[in-house]
Amino acid sequence: MTTTTAPAALAPRQDRSAPWLLIAVAVVLTLFIVVVPLIYIFWRALSEGWGIFVQNILAPDTLHAIWLTSVVAVITLPVNLAIGTSAAWLIARFSFPGRKALLTLIELPFSISPIIAGVCYLLLYGRQGLLGPVLAAGDVTILFALPGIVMVTLFVTSPFVAREILPLMQAQGSEQEQAALTLGASGWQIFRRVTLPNIRWALLYGAVLATARAVGEFGAVSVVSGAIRGQTNTLPLQIELLFNDLNTVGAFAAASTLTLIALVVLILKTVLEGRTA
Amino acid sequence: MMAMAVASGGGRQRRVLPGFGLTMGLTLTYVGIVVLLPVIALALKGAEIGPVRFWDIVTAPRTLAALRLTVTAAALATVFNAFYGLLMAWILVRYRFPGRRLLDAMMDIPFALPTAVAGLALTALFSENGWYGQVLAPAGISVVYTIWGVAVAMSFTSIPFVVRTVQPILEDLDTSQEEAARTLGATPFQVFSKVIFPAILPSFLVGATIAFARSLGEFGAVIFIAGNLPMKTEIASLLAVIRLEEYDYNGAAAIALTLVAIAMALLVLSNWLQSRLTRRRVPA
Structure with missing residues (x-):
């Protein structure tokens, strides 16, 4: 009631004090929700000293988890770059029946939660799954091994690159590529000399986001990896394992490495956003 | 299939x-093998179960409890x-203050941070001897292993959605209407509720819908803090995984399909809101 009938003389004072109150509330909330958890990760990781921290990182299982996560990232990155670019080229440069449907399909993994993706993979490749008998007959191992982890990570990360470069390629149009074609350039030459320089920052941005996700993915990988200690445990899964073992400091040590990666990604993201804008 | 270059030059060769x-x-x-085939496997499994068994699985007490917990916690978040x-979104767009850009960058941390890391940190912070738990426990508030913990984890991982959908709309908002309202004697509250809020409402709803969908699907952060007690703090996606581990593929598929159906319904809702949003922004 007072706000609707406030005398005009009061309005300016309200104007001056309200913003600072709002900003203070926002800053305090953000401190408690975002900043403190971030600091807490490093604080707990180092709570027993640098010696223990290093020992925790160098524990064989954790080291293996770091190795496995790196392998997954190294395999998924080039695949995501190639497929993302291929999909964007197809959708931005040609019109064909089913183009919209294909785009929806490419973006589908964004609307399916990773844990469901993991369930889908198990229903497909599991012992009683759709292709289970075929795999067993051919002695092919996909689940609870590297191939399954890589494939489900690809599922989760597949839309990132295309989503970054597609809008850019659509906005730029194909004028320059048409000109190159008229001048007799081959498809590969057009892509390397004309398209790639135009989309490189967006491509890098998409690659960074996809790789960050590949490194940090938990739900999807946890379903298909079987979380075998020292064998199929990726770094995020290793955090859960250490936590369940009540080795909290060890879990935080493992988590701090992922947090550092996340912070680097954020910095890269800020830099690249400036370039792509 | 005939290929045609996307025409944009109007009539030129x-x-x-x-x-x-x-x-x-x-x-x-690639999309066929990596994306479509696994999704088809889920759909086929669902079709194989048949409507009667499907209904039995979904309405079993443990499934219902898990679904209720998931939806309620996601709603709270x-x-x-x-x-x-x-x-x-409001303070980042409307006010200039020291540290604004840093605060803006902070909004991306929940996306950048792996969910398992977020889950671990929140669980330790809110446990009885953690920094937050020490303050909350004497007040009789327990977060870890309760629905509140689930909601905390869900809200952390979906923080950026509302901010990042409302922010650009607020930035592009024409301020002349606000000024007119102010000139006509509207209070700041009236300006916000009668002029600004209706303009950003569609984007606000889109952001909230996506945040809700993401919360429903959140797994990594939640399982650390939830304690995962059947009938009490067990989320639906975890129950699907448990069913898989028990080789109850039907149970897993039915629960997974239910979650996919909810997610798709929310996606349709958000697309509909988005189309309303764009129509509003382009005056006829």
Whole structure:
């Protein structure tokens, strides 16, 4: 009631004090929700000293988890770059029946939660799954091994690159590529000399986001990896394992490495956003 | 299938760019194997179960309890994110203050941080001897291993959605209407509720819908803090995984399909809201 009938003389004072109150509330909330958890990760990781921290990182299982996560990232990155670019080229440069449907399909993994993706993979490749008998007959191992982890990570990360470069390629149009074609350039030459320089920052941005996700993915990988200690445990899964073992400091040590990666990604993201804008 | 270069030059002679066959083959094969085939496996499994068994699985007490917990906690998380996200979008766009850009960058941390890391940190912070738990426990508030913990984890991982959908709309908002309202004697509250809020409402709802969908699907952060007690703090997606581990593929598929159906319904809702949003922004 007072706000609707406030005398005009009061309005300016309200104007001056309200913003600072709002900003203070926002800053305090953000401190408690975002900043403190971030600091807490490093604080707990180092709570027993640098010696223990290093020992925790160098524990064989954790080291293996770091190795496995790196392998997954190294395999998924080039695949995501190639497929993302291929999909964007197809959708931005040609019109064909089913183009919209294909785009929806490419973006589908964004609307399916990773844990469901993991369930889908198990229903497909599991012992009683759709292709289970075929795999067993051919002695092919996909689940609870590297191939399954890589494939489900690809599922989760597949839309990132295309989503970054597609809008850019659509906005730029194909004028320059048409000109190159008229001048007799081959498809590969057009892509390397004309398209790639135009989309490189967006491509890098998409690659960074996809790789960050590949490194940090938990739900999807946890379903298909079987979380075998020292064998199929990726770094995020290793955090859960250490936590369940009540080795909290060890879990935080493992988590701090992922947090550092996340912070680097954020910095890269800020830099690249400036370039792509 | 006929390939045609996307026409944008209106009537000029255009040649077809190379690479149609290659990119089409590559993209279709890849999306088919990596994305479509697993999803089809889920759909086929669901069809195999049959409607009666499907209904039995979904309405079993443990499934219902898990679904109820998931939806309730996601709703709590979304209510919080709606207020917090709107506040953040508002101050980041409307005010200039020291540290604003840093605060803006902070909004991306929940996306950048792996969910398992977030889950671990929140669980330790809110446990009885953690920094937050020490303060909350004497007050009789327990977060870890309760629905509140689930909601906390869900809200953390979906923080950016409302902020990042409202922010650009607020930035592009024409301020002349506000000024007119102010000149006519409207109070700041009236200006906000009668002029600004209706303009950003569609984007606000889109952000909240996506945040809700993401919360429903959140797994990594939640399982650390929830304690995962059947009938009490077990989320639906975890129950699907448990069913898989018990080799109850039907149970897993039915629960997974239910979650996919809810997610798809929310996606349709958000697309509908988005189309309303764009229509509003382009005056006829």
